[in-house]
Amino acid sequence: MTKSSPTTLAERLETGFATARTLAEALPFIQIYDRETVVIKYGGHAMGDAETARKFAADVVLLKLVGIQPVVVHGGGPQISAMLERAGVKSRFVDGLRVTDEATMEVAEMVLAGAVNKELAHLISQAGAEADVRGVGLSGKDGRILLAEKATRTRKDPDSLIEAAVDLGFVGEPRHVDPTLIRALIEAKEDYIPVIAPIAAGLDGATYNVNADSAAGAVAGALAAKRFLLLTDVEGVLDGDKKLIREMSRADAKKLIDDGVATGGMIPKLETCIAALDAGVEAAVILDGRKPHALLVELFTDHGAGTLIR
Numbered sequence: 001m002t003k004s005s006p007t008t009l010a011e012r013l014e015t016g017f018a019t020a021r022t023l024a025e026a027l028p029f030i031q032i033y034d035r036e037t038v039v040i041k042y043g044g045h046a047m048g049d050a051e052t053a054r055k056f057a058a059d060v061v062l063l064k065l066v067g068i069q070p071v072v073v074h075g076g077g078p079q080i081s082a083m084l085e086r087a088g089v090k091s092r093f094v095d096g097l098r099v100t101d102e103a104t105m106e107v108a109e110m111v112l113a114g115a116v117n118k119e120l121a122h123l124i125s126q127a128g129a130e131a132d133v134r135g136v137g138l139s140g141k142d143g144r145i146l147l148a149e150k151a152t153r154t155r156k157d158p159d160s161l162i163e164a165a166v167d168l169g170f171v172g173e174p175r176h177v178d179p180t181l182i183r184a185l186i187e188a189k190e191d192y193i194p195v196i197a198p199i200a201a202g203l204d205g206a207t208y209n210v211n212a213d214s215a216a217g218a219v220a221g222a223l224a225a226k227r228f229l230l231l232t233d234v235e236g237v238l239d240g241d242k243k244l245i246r247e248m249s250r251a252d253a254k255k256l257i258d259d260g261v262a263t264g265g266m267i268p269k270l271e272t273c274i275a276a277l278d279a280g281v282e283a284a285v286i287l288d289g290r291k292p293h294a295l296l297v298e299l300f301t302d303h304g305a306g307t308l309i310r
Contacts (some may be wrong), residue, residue, distance in 0.1 A: 025300075025301075026300040026301075029299060029300040029301070029302075030066050030067070030300065033066075033067070033068045033226060033227075033299060034066075034067040034068070035067055035068075035069065036068060036069065036225075036226035036227075037068075037069045037070075037071060037186065037223045037224070037225045037226060038063065038068055038069065038070050038071070038225060038226060038227045038228075038229060038299070039070075039071045039072075039073065039216055039219055039220035039223060039225045039227070039228050039229070039281075040060070040070060040071070040072050040073070040216075040229045040231065040295065041073050041074070041075070041212060041213055041216035041217075041228075041229065041230045041231060042056060042072055042073070042074045042075070042120070042231050042289060043074055043075025043076070043077070043212050043213075043231065043232070043289070047074065047075070047076065047078070047079070047116070047120075048078055048079070049290075052289075052290065052292065053119075053120070053123055054123055054126075054127070055292050055293065056123075056231075056289070056295070057120070057123035057124045057126070057127040057135075058127040059293055059295045059296055060072060060124055060127075060193060060295070061124060061127045061128035061131070061133045061193070062296065063295070063299070064128070064133050064191055064193055065128075065131055065133065065191075068299075069186040069187075070193055071182060071186065071193070071194050071196070071219065071223065071225075072120065072124075072135075072193065072194065072195045072196065073196045073198060073212060073215055073216035073219055074112075074116060074117065074120055074195065074196070074197060074198075074212060075112075075198065075212030075213075076111055076112045076116040076197075076212075077098070077212075079111050079112075079115070079116055080098070080107060080108050080111045080112070083107050083110075083111050084104065084107055087107065089103070089104065089107075091104070094153055094155070094166050094168060095153055096211075096265060096268065097151065097153070097168055097171050097211065098171065098209070099167075099168050099169055099171070100168065100169040100170045100171050100209050101169045101170070102169075102170065104169070104170075105169070105170040105207060105208075105209060108199070108209045109139075109199050109207060109209070112139070112197040112198065112199055112209070113137075113139035113141075113197040113199045116197065117137040117138070117139065117195060117196075117197040118137045120135065120137070120195050121135035121136060121137035121195040122135065123135070124193050124195065128191065128193075131191065132190070132191060133191040133192075133193065134190070134191065134192055134193070135192075135193050135195050136185055136192050136193065136194050136195060137195050137197075138181070138194055138195065138196050138197070139196065139197040139198075139199040140196060140197065140198060140199050140200040140201070140210065140215060141199055141200065141201045141207065142181065143178065143180065143181035144178045144201065145177065145178055145179075145181055145182065145196065145219075146174055146176075146177055146178075146196075146198070146199075146200040146201070146210065146215060146218070146219070147174075147175050147176040147177075147178075147200060147201055147202070147203055148172030148173055148174050148175055148200035148201070148202055148203070148208045148210050149172060149173055149175050149202065149203045149204070149208075150168075150170075150171070150172060150173075150202065150204070150206075150208070151168050151171045151172055151173045151208075152165065152168075153165070153166045153168060154166060170206060170207065170208050170209060171208065171209055171210075171211075172200050172202060172208025172209065172210045173210070173214065174200065174210055174214055174215055174218035175203060177218050177219055177221070177222035178222075179219070179222045179223050181194075182194050182196075182219070182223065183223070196215070196219065198210040198211065198212045198214075198215035198216075200215070211268070213230060213268065213269055213272045214268075214272055216228070216230065216272075217230075217272040217273065217275055217276040217279075217281075217284075218275075218276075218279075220276045220279070220281045220284075221275070221276050221278075221279025221280055221281055222279070224279075224280040224281065225276075225281050225282070226281075226282050226283075227281070227282065227283055227284070227285060227299070228273065228276045228281045228283075228284040228285070229284075229285050229287065229295065229298060230269060230272070230273065230284065230285065230286045230287070231287060231288070231289030231294065231295075232269065232286060232287070232288065232289060233288070233289070233290060234266070234286075234288060235287075235288050235306065236286050236287055236288065236305075236306035236307035237253075237256065237262065237266060237270070237286055237306075237307040237309075239256075239261065240261050244306075244307065245307050246303070246304065246307065246308065247304075247307070247308045247309075247310070248307065248308075248309055248310075249309070249310055250274055250277050250278075250309060250310065252309075253270045253273065253274055253309050254270075254274065256270065257270055257271070266286075269286055270286075270309075272284075273286065273309050274309075277309065277310075282310075283308055283309065283310045284308075284309045285298055285304070285305075285306050285307065285308045285309070286306050286307045286309070287304075287305045287306025287307070288305070288306065291305065294306070
């Protein structure tokens with residue numbers, strides 16, 4: 001062992017005691033979530049940062065090792081856009097959903113169920129190598145996990161004010177989740193962590209690209225998860241004064257939408273959380289996935305890291 005000066009040794013001891021205090025403070029929360037299922041939606045631009053992705057993977061492995069059953073559902077919109085741009089294809093969006101023709105659907109499946117899914121599963125397996133924790137990459141088409149039907153949207157013509165249907169192509173809405181394969185993995189004697197891409201088989205036999213938030217919420221509901229954690233690019237839900245709301249009820253969330261306080265992309269996120277609660281999830285949380293260890297702060301501290309909706 002290399003000799004250290006007293007100051008350096010003291011600093012190391014203090015760091016060690018601080019780590020021990022953190023672990024001791026986390027114990028009550030670890031017991032609350034012991035053997036419980038936590039569904040995590042991972043997406044947004046945080047996925048594009050390699051170091052953030054590695055830290056996320058390590059945090060998910062830690063959850064598994066302390067007795068929690070994590071299930072990851074991921075997005076990949078920026079990655080799809082980048083691939084389409086390289087192919088010279090310009091994307092068009094309606095209400096935040098990418099209009100998806102047959103060629104775009106092929107790219108979306110290749111990126112989501114291929115590159116993004118396998119890389120995230122690999123990062124989890126790397127982070128858990130010493131304890132033999134393994135990420136298992138799946139898409140919603142595997143084992144009939146996720147069935148969807150074609151999404152429908154309408155738009156009002158600004159001149160005639162007539163509502164007209166908008167064809168989004170191969171964009172789907174989740175209609176049924178079969179959790180059999182997911183449960184087999186998380187309940188196996190081996191330490192598997194399912195990593196699911198939001199590509200679904202259609203009720204009509206087609207393949208559909210499903211919004212990752214919606215897919216994750218549907219999976220959380222089917223598993224009756226203890227927590228549904230929706231990692232995104234914002235701090236959480238803000239009130240009318242732009243201050244973070246730490247906790248709210250399902251009714252509060254609906255009121256934010258009805259009163260116009262929640263706007264833009266936060267509306268479908270809140271709607272997804274409400275739907276998950278209705279399906280049997282105990283609580284949902286919207287939090288900033290760009291912050292290192294946000295998962296651990298949310299689950300293992302009394303103040304959390306985002307907005308909790310009960």
